[in-house]
Amino acid sequence: MLIVILKEVLILTALFGVLTAVIVIAKMIFSNYGDCTITINDKRELTVKGGLSLLSSLAEKDIFIPSACGGRGSCGTCKCKVTTGGGPLLPTEKPFLDAKELAGDIRLSCQVKVKESISINIPEEIFNVRKFKATIAEIVDYTHDIKGITFELLEPNNIDFKAGQYVQLMTPKYAKQKQSVSRAYSISSKPSLKNQFQLIIRRVPEGICTTWVHDHLKVGDKVNLTGPYGDFFIRDTKADIIYVAGGSGKAPIKSMLEDLKEKGTDRRMAYFFGAVTKKDLYLTDYMEEFKQVFDDFDYYPVLSNPTEEEKWEGRKGFVMPFFSEYIKDPKNTEAYLCGSPRMLDSVCKELVKMGVPEDNIYFDSFA
């Protein structure tokens, strides 16, 4: 009996072994694409091993195309122009590309595989994106659920960014978290500080990265980041500016205001900060100080649900109804927004209703 079982197991194993061997050998022969060259903007040439996606091939060479989902093809942010050698358009890319992008050879770099020499065009800013090692210099509690974290850069030891741009913070594996993830946070300090920068991070219940930041991160810890990313920065015009951002959305606005303070501006500006109760307000005095700095700046904290004991005497409700206090010439107003998708959506609608051109509304969406 035993011999019969052994014999059968042996034959089956041999059969499956042969099949596996055939596949492994076929993979070695057919999936080996050798070395391929990636030509970027007709200027730089990189030699990479073929077979990987364009996104990861570039990342290996320290060129980081922004990608919020990490290459799963679910966010559609890693677009780039592939002029030759990208192969046919894939069904996985189609849903993320509009007619103009399809005609312009725009592809998703996480889906395009490097199988031959290819040429791509990417914005020059992306070369500016680097990987940083940093150490935590300071952690301050702004509110019960918002912390300001100051990072001191170790390697490379300086960063060049525009006020409003963001970095991606990589979490290590911690506690029950088996995988490293990266999340985007706007820089809240001024660009002229080259050796360090600050992020403002609000605790998200069950959030992988924010839980790590709030419960595990200590001064002196070493972390990895990439950046800077994004096109959320002040456009160089004469238009009036309205900033709308609640919670940790104050980060990019703070950076913009500090930057404008150094450079000087005579534009009309106002900042609407929405929060729930008085204990969600932070940096209020700091914001009020900007009134002295700029010719025409106003800060409007608005609470949606202040408690009785707090005795709040300021503006109540949502921020939207108070826009009319500030906006005088909607056609000549630029809006800079930062916050949750729901808040962005309702603020955008209100601004458009008031006559602010849609092209003048700028925001970062980290959904």
Place this chain on the structure above:
Amino acid sequence: MEINPFVLFFASIFTSNILLSNFLGMCSYLSVSKEIESSFGLGMAVFFVSTVSAALNWLVYHYILVPFDLVYLQYIVFIIVIAAFVQLTEIIIERFSPVLYYSLGIFLPLITVNCAILGVSLFMVIRDYSFIQSVLFGAGSGLGWLMAIMMLAGIRQRVKEKLVPVGLQGAGLSLIITGIMALAFIGFSGIVNVQ
């Protein structure tokens, strides 16, 4: 079984179509038949895989399973042979014809679990076909499946522009259409007896 292999080939396309008479391979049939183009892609892949896997499984069955008395393991062995063959096809197509690879792309791995393919291998054993008969039966069944999905896709493309009661939209109406097609094909079933 004494049946002319070429008669068997045509019989498996028209008179005893694997999909319309045995209702095998229904899941991908229902989900992919929204467009003629992708239906054709999947149909061609099924045709190719069912032909070659019938040949491979015939060899495995008669030269490995029967001599070593392992016939009771045929289900597992057939599925694994099919899966391995699909993998291999995928690797080779990806290398030599990227265009075909991307047009089949998502469908190829789906074929591994297409019951029409396993059905072909099992029928070939039950009905005791010879090697030539098996290969032509596999090819015929694949073509028959291709034909059925193309017909459904054609009908569905026309139905798309019509008003369909909410309860019947999607799979509901597709199943009714398939049932009517199957009824029509039953009319042919007396011509050749393959069972």
